[in-house]
Amino acid sequence: MKSLRRLTALTKAGVxxxxxxxxxxxxxxxxxxxxxxxxxxxxxxxxxxxGTDVVNGMTFYDTMIYLILATAIFNFLExxxxxxxxxxxxxxxxxxxxxxxxxxxxxxxWSYSGSLVMSFILTFIxxxxxxxIVTKGAVPVxxxxxxxxxxxxxxxxxxxxxxxxxxxxxxxxxxxxGINIVKETIVLLLSGASxxxxxxxxxxxxxVEFLPFRAVYDIxxxxxxxxxxxxxxxxxxNAIVIQLIWCVVLTICGNLFWNHAVxxxxxxxx
Amino acid sequence: MEEMIVKKRGFAxxxxxxxxxxxxxxxxxxxYRADFIISTFGMIMTNLSGFVTxxxxxxxxxxxxxWDYHHMLFLYGFSLIALTPVQCFFDNNWxxxxxxxxxxxxxxxxxxxxxxxxxxxxxxxxxxxxxxVFGIATFVYAWAHIGxxxxxxxIAQAVVFxxxxxxxxxxxxxxxAATCFWIINSGYVxxxxxxxxxxxxxxxxxFNSIFRFIFTFIIPIAxxxxxxxxxxxxxxDVPLISWxxxxxxxxxxWLSYKFWMYGVRKYDFTGS
Amino acid sequence: MxxxxxxxxxxxxxxxxLNRHEGLKGSIKDLFSRDYNTVExxxxxxxxxxxxxxxxxxxxxxxxxxxxxxxxxxxLEPTTGEIMVxxxxxxxxxxxxxxxxxxxxxxxxxxxxxxxxVESFKLxxxxxxxxxxxxxxxxxxxxxxxxxxxxxHKPVRQMSLxxxxxxxxxxxxxxxxxxxxxxxxxxxxxxxxKAKIRELILGLNKVKNTTVILTTHDMGDVDALxxxxxxxxxxxxxxxNDIDHLKSYFGSYRTLRMRLGDDSWIEQVIDEKTTDVMNxxxxxxxxxxxxxxxxxEISTEEVIRKIYEGGEA
Numbered sequence: 056m057k058s059l060r061r062l063t064a065l066t067k068a069g070v071x072x073x074x075x076x077x078x079x080x081x082x083x084x085x086x087x088x089x090x091x092x093x094x095x096x097x098x099x100x101x102x103x104x105x106g107t108d109v110v111n112g113m114t115f116y117d118t119m120i121y122l123i124l125a126t127a128i129f130n131f132l133e134x135x136x137x138x139x140x141x142x143x144x145x146x147x148x149x150x151x152x153x154x155x156x157x158x159x160x161x162x163x164x165w166s167y168s169g170s171l172v173m174s175f176i177l178t179f180i181x182x183x184x185x186x187x188i189v190t191k192g193a194v195p196v197x198x199x200x201x202x203x204x205x206x207x208x209x210x211x212x213x214x215x216x217x218x219x220x221x222x223x224x225x226x227x228x229x230x231x232x233g234i235n236i237v238k239e240t241i242v243l244l245l246s247g248a249s250x251x252x253x254x255x256x257x258x259x260x261x262x263v264e265f266l267p268f269r270a271v272y273d274i275x276x277x278x279x280x281x282x283x284x285x286x287x288x289x290x291x292x293n294a295i296v297i298q299l300i301w302c303v304v305l306t307i308c309g310n311l312f313w314n315h316a317v318x319x320x321x322x323x324x325x
Numbered sequence: 326m327e328e329m330i331v332k333k334r335g336f337a338x339x340x341x342x343x344x345x346x347x348x349x350x351x352x353x354x355x356x357y358r359a360d361f362i363i364s365t366f367g368m369i370m371t372n373l374s375g376f377v378t379x380x381x382x383x384x385x386x387x388x389x390x391x392w393d394y395h396h397m398l399f400l401y402g403f404s405l406i407a408l409t410p411v412q413c414f415f416d417n418n419w420x421x422x423x424x425x426x427x428x429x430x431x432x433x434x435x436x437x438x439x440x441x442x443x444x445x446x447x448x449x450x451x452x453x454x455x456x457x458v459f460g461i462a463t464f465v466y467a468w469a470h471i472g473x474x475x476x477x478x479x480i481a482q483a484v485v486f487x488x489x490x491x492x493x494x495x496x497x498x499x500x501x502a503a504t505c506f507w508i509i510n511s512g513y514v515x516x517x518x519x520x521x522x523x524x525x526x527x528x529x530x531x532f533n534s535i536f537r538f539i540f541t542f543i544i545p546i547a548x549x550x551x552x553x554x555x556x557x558x559x560x561x562d563v564p565l566i567s568w569x570x571x572x573x574x575x576x577x578x579w580l581s582y583k584f585w586m587y588g589v590r591k592y593d594f595t596g597s
Numbered sequence: 598m599x600x601x602x603x604x605x606x607x608x609x610x611x612x613x614x615l616n617r618h619e620g621l622k623g624s625i626k627d628l629f630s631r632d633y634n635t636v637e638x639x640x641x642x643x644x645x646x647x648x649x650x651x652x653x654x655x656x657x658x659x660x661x662x663x664x665x666x667x668x669x670x671x672x673l674e675p676t677t678g679e680i681m682v683x684x685x686x687x688x689x690x691x692x693x694x695x696x697x698x699x700x701x702x703x704x705x706x707x708x709x710x711x712x713x714x715v716e717s718f719k720l721x722x723x724x725x726x727x728x729x730x731x732x733x734x735x736x737x738x739x740x741x742x743x744x745x746x747x748x749x750h751k752p753v754r755q756m757s758l759x760x761x762x763x764x765x766x767x768x769x770x771x772x773x774x775x776x777x778x779x780x781x782x783x784x785x786x787x788x789x790x791k792a793k794i795r796e797l798i799l800g801l802n803k804v805k806n807t808t809v810i811l812t813t814h815d816m817g818d819v820d821a822l823x824x825x826x827x828x829x830x831x832x833x834x835x836x837x838n839d840i841d842h843l844k845s846y847f848g849s850y851r852t853l854r855m856r857l858g859d860d861s862w863i864e865q866v867i868d869e870k871t872t873d874v875m876n877x878x879x880x881x882x883x884x885x886x887x888x889x890x891x892x893x894e895i896s897t898e899e900v901i902r903k904i905y906e907g908g909e910a
Contacts, residue, residue, distance in 0.1 A: 079513045092536065095522050100390045100531035101382070111384055147546040233363030240367075240374040251379050254385050334726075342723055346709075349720070353711035353752065432707040434672045437695040438724055447709070593612055594672055 084178065089128065091182075094122050110251045116193040117280060118251060120186055124279070125272050127182040131174050131269070132211060134167055136218040137238065141231035145243045153317065160219055160313060171211070195281050202291055206275040209298040214271045216305035217242065223316035247273035253282070267301040274298055339442055346446050354451060361451065368452040372405070372459045390531045396558055397528075399467035404526040404550035405460030407490040411498055412453035417445055418498050422505035422512055431594050440589055441582060473557050486553040489571035493548045494522060496574075496581035505579075506588030518544070525549035541566070548574065601681075602808040603646040603669060607687050608678030609832075610639040610664050638664040640832040641678070641905040648775070650901030651802055651809040653823035653840075657905050661832040662812045663904040666778050669767075669810070670700055696725065699807075703784050706761050707768065708753045714764050715749045718771060725772035739767055742800045743793065759790035766794065770801050776808040777801075783815050795821040828904055836904060843900055850903075851896040853877060858886035866875050866899060 102108075102115040113121070141150040141165075152159050187194045221238045225231055243249050246268040252260060263269055274294050277283040284290030354361055379401060392400070421444070424430040433444045461503050501518045502506060504511040521544055529537055529547035540547040552567045568574075613633040639661040646652055656662050660796065667673040668680055671687030671694045680687055687694045700707070707718040722732045739745055748760050762782055769777050779798070783791045799822060802809055811822060819826060819840065826843065828836035836843065844866055853865050853874060863881075874892065879886060 079510060083513050083517065086513075086520070089539075090520060093521075093532070096532045096536065097524075097527060101386050104388050105386045162475055228359045228363060229357065230360035230363040231362065233365075236367035237363070237370050240370045242562040244374040245378060249374075250381055254381055256381070256384055259381075342720070345720060345723060349709070349712050349716050398831065429705055432674060432705060434691070435695055435698070435700045435707065436724055437692045441693075451743060504831070594667055 073299075080177065087126070087178070087182075091126065093125055094126070095119060098122070112282065113251060113253050114193075116190050117282070120190060120194060120280065121247075121251045121276050123182065123186055124276055127179050128207070128210070128272055128275065129243075129248055131171065131179045132214045134215065134218050136163060136167075136215075137222045137225065137231060138236045139163070140222040141225040141229075144225055145229075162245070163219070164215055167215075194279070199279060199281055199285075202285075202295070203275055203279040206278045206295060206298060209295070209302055210271045210275050212302050213267060213298065213305060214242075216302070216309050217267065217271070219309045220305060220312060223313055226316045226319050242268050242271065246271045247276070251276075267305060268288065268303045270298045326525065334424050334438060339439070340440070343422075343442075343446050347449050348419055350449050351451070351580050353562045364452050365455055368455040369459075372456055375399075376459075376463075390528055392528050395467050395470040399464055399471060399558060400528065400550050400554050402460050402464030402467055403487070403490070405456055406464055406487050407553075408494055408522065408525070409457040409460060410488075410491040411494040412456060413450050415445055415495050415498055416450040416453075417448035418502035420448070421502045422510075423467060425505050425592065427507075428594070430592075434589070434594075441585055450516050468557075472556065473560075479557070484555060489555045489574035490549050492574040492578040493545050494525075496578045497522075497544065497546075499578075499581035501584045503585040503588040506592045521546055522549065525551070527551075545573075545577065600648055602648045602650070602683060603644065603810070604679075604681045605642055605644040605669075608639060608642050608644075608665075608668065608675045608680055609637060610668060610673065611635045611637045611676045621888070631867050633703055636898075637832050639668070639675075639829075641833070642829065642834045643678075644812065644827060644837065646776075648808055649802070649806040650825065651798075651811060653819040653826040654810055654812045655810075655814075655819070655826055655901060656829040660829050660864050662829065663780065665829070666700075666780060666810070666812065669776075670698060670778060671695065676818075696772070697775045699772070699774040701762070701765045701769045701779045701782055703781040704758070704762075706753055706765055708761075708764060712753045713750045713752050713753055713759065714756075717753065717764075717768060721768055721771050727772050731773065735771055735773065738801075738804060738818045742797050743767075751886065759793075760785050762786060762790075763794060763797070766797060770805070770807065773805055774807065776810065779809060779811045779813075781815075782811070783813065783818055791815070792815060792821075798822060811868060812826070816896065816901060819901075820897055828901070830905060840897065843897075850899075852893040852895055852899065854891040854893065855881060855885075855887050856889035860888070866895065866903075 082106070098115065098118055102110070102118075108114055110118075140149070143152060149159075152162065155162060217238070221234060224234050230236070245263050245266055246272075252263060252269060252273045255263060274297065278285045278291065278294055283294075285294050379397070382389075383397070387394065389397060421430070430444075433440050436443055497518050498515065501511075501514040504514050508514075525538075525546045529540055529551040532540065537547070541552075548570050552564075552570045555567045556563050598660070612635070614636050642661075642665065654665070654790075655661055664673065664730045669682055671682075671691035674688040677829065682694055685694045685697075708714065712720075718732075718736070721727075722729075734866060736745075743763060746810050748756065748764055751760070753761060753764065766779070766782060769779075782798070783794055786794065795818060796809075801807055811818065813819065820839060823840060825838065826836065826840050827834060851867050851869060851874065853867050854879070855863050857863065865877065867877060878887065878890065
């Protein structure tokens with residue numbers, strides 16, 4: 056009970072902090088709308104040039120919904136753990152974190168939860184509603200919404216674990232920028248955030264299926280749109296199970312790597 | 326007491342100072358070899374991922390708005406080259422808001438050289454070179470496949486138009502970085518600008534008139550690749566604005582520089 | 598040429614401070630708001646500094662010291678009044694003014710972080726267009742004043758705070774400027790480093806006849822370096838005279854120290870005009886056993902504290 060109160064305190068602090076940057080939030084929101092308009096024009100031109108309505112099982116509306124919500128998920132999931140950790144390492148602050156009663160990995164997760172809640176309410180839900188209303192029925196509304204929320208929650212955990220798997224590399228090298236950019240490009244490309252996985256060439260897609268990244272963007276979105284076999288119960292369970300497996304695998308890997316990396320701090324004395 | 330001599334510092338002076346700082350900077354970067362390698366790898370990954378996205382798009386859709394594969398590639402290569410100088414030479418703008426907020430920025434105001442130059446010269450980003458090579462390769466490949474004639478004129482045009490096109494992104498960065506002299510935590514302005522720049526590689530003709538207007542006159546990313554490319558891609562039908570783009574680029578850059586310097590002069594330098 | 602390094606006439610500097618509003622509407626309003634409070638950081642300060650002088654520019658935190666220095670270096674424009682530094686108006690002629698000044702701002706290094714010190718020196722030589730002969734002479738002078746060997750080829754980022762400050766001071770004198778501004782140069786340093794730095798400043802001032810304007814909270818700096826001090830408080834100049842005059846003004850003050858039975862010392866500042874020292878001793882003796890007595894001249898530190906507290910001198 057006491058630990059729960061501590062966790063909610065962290066969440067609350069995060070909410071307050073992100074509220075203080077409201078002008079920035081407002082401008083960013085506005086810019087996101089423009090950005091979405093650009094995506095719209097781009098794909099409209101692409102589909103207009105292709106001559107057919109359905110490409111690789113995706114209609115123009117499917118692609119739009121997929122990409123817009125991918126952007127919304129991107130904004131929702133965006134964490135700066137790699138940056139935070141490298142700064143904490145360089146300033147020596149990491150030692151303070153290690154001395155705190157709460158495990159560092161847990162601490163990071165819950166201190167981010169506040170801004171996650173905020174961005175979910177402030178950016179994700181509005182975007183989602185606008186998409187549902189504007190596309191007039193292109194988003195199937197039913198039990199898939201529930202599955203989507205569950206899948207999104209798993210995606211969040213997976214994304215956090217990917218971050219936590221990458222961040223400790225900062226203990227071995229000062230190259231934060233390099234590490235971060237490599238992580239970001241790989242995640243965005245291979246998760247289907249910049250272009251739907253359905254468009255990938257056959258062999259390429261086969262490879263990507265075996266990587267954890269698609270569990271962050273592609274799986275929640277295909278679940279929502281009932282694509283790729285997730286309209287059947289078996290297909291849906293299959294998708295969620297894949298996410299669960301990645302959750303477990305990445306958490307274990309992350310823990311092992313973190314424990315190994317922490318030894319490096321104690322050896323070096325910070 | 327000696328006469329007060331007014332020392333002249335011209336273009337040659339600044340060039341030689343920049344060269345010296347650059348050499349020293351590169352030397353010290355070499356001592357961080359791991360960082361250098363990882364960052365370069367990261368930069369190559371970004372470009373590669375952009376390229377893969379591009380290829381996947383054309384794997385599914387053979388043309389966009391009348392622009393076929395090689396024409397799009399030309400535009401893509403053009404934008405990569407034009408976006409290199411901002412990455413290589415003006416990257417310190419990202420640090421501006423932190424420096425201003427902490428009060429460290431004041432140190433740039435005590436030297437008898439141009440403040441903008443002094444600030445910008447401090448960081449040279451080697452990683453941009455990878456992007457440059459990538460861009461050149463794409464550009465040359467597309468150039469050859471489209472069959473643009475190789476003459477002194479076209480090459481001179483390419484050089485002039487590439488350099489002036491790069492001024493647009495530099496100017497956008499200067500403008501958005503300098504907002505920190507007035508707005509606290511203005512980092513998002515830069516982030517937004519950098520997201521918009523991703524659209525520089527697409528033909529502006531795909532947008533409706535409102536966005537074409539915005540991208541021409543307000544956030545002029547259409548000048549980074551689209552307008553100057555028309556000079557090469559459709560040489561028989563070049564709109565006036567393409568021919569004017571070098572001049573607009575120079576003026577826009579000059580305005581951004583003035584805005585930046587105005588921010589320095591108006592800033593209170595409290596916080597120390 | 599005149600013999601004045603700095604002339605300030607009735608200089609004031611007011612800042613407009615925006616009244617910030619809460620929330621989203623507030624922050625948009627702030628962007629266009631004209632709802633300002635004006636704060637007078639420096640008000641009506643006049644000051645003349647002669648060539649070759651070292652003056653201590655003192656005052657409590659927020660008194661306007663940094664603002665004055667920023668005006669003298671041409672970073673800020675005075676709201677009213679006139680400033681001439683080496684015969685130039687700093688803000689109008691920032692570039693030319695900076696040819697002939699050197700600045701050290703406390704803990705903020707102005708050197709290239711990643712470069713060895715000697716490379717920073719070479720860059721500064723080129724930036725200030727210092728002739729090679731003068732540059733070499735300066736390095737020789739430095740070598741005679743401090744031990745350059747351990748720092749010359751070390752990157753600034755690897756230096757200790759003391760080494761960094763030392764390097765920054767050397768860099769500030771490198772182009773042989775007429776005036777050097779030192780803003781809290783000894784802050785955070787250990788005793789031996791402080792002594793080293795004071796010695797260096799004094800040496801450079803003597804050899805090069807450089808005017809030094811020093812702000813500090815460390816009275817050790819003042820005692821070691823300054824003949825004259827200027828004190829400002831709440832933006833106003835409240836004292837400008839010799840340090841000896843200051844002491845003689847408070848000359849009737851003594852610090853009485855008494856060692857008690859348990860070997861602890863107690864201290865009391867006494868104004869002899871109003872209080873009799875013997876009376877204090879007798880009063881104390883009624884309550885405690887006194888083993889030892891010392892009567893000291895008042896220290897600069899205490900004088901300054903008295904001025905900060907009491908306002909006028």
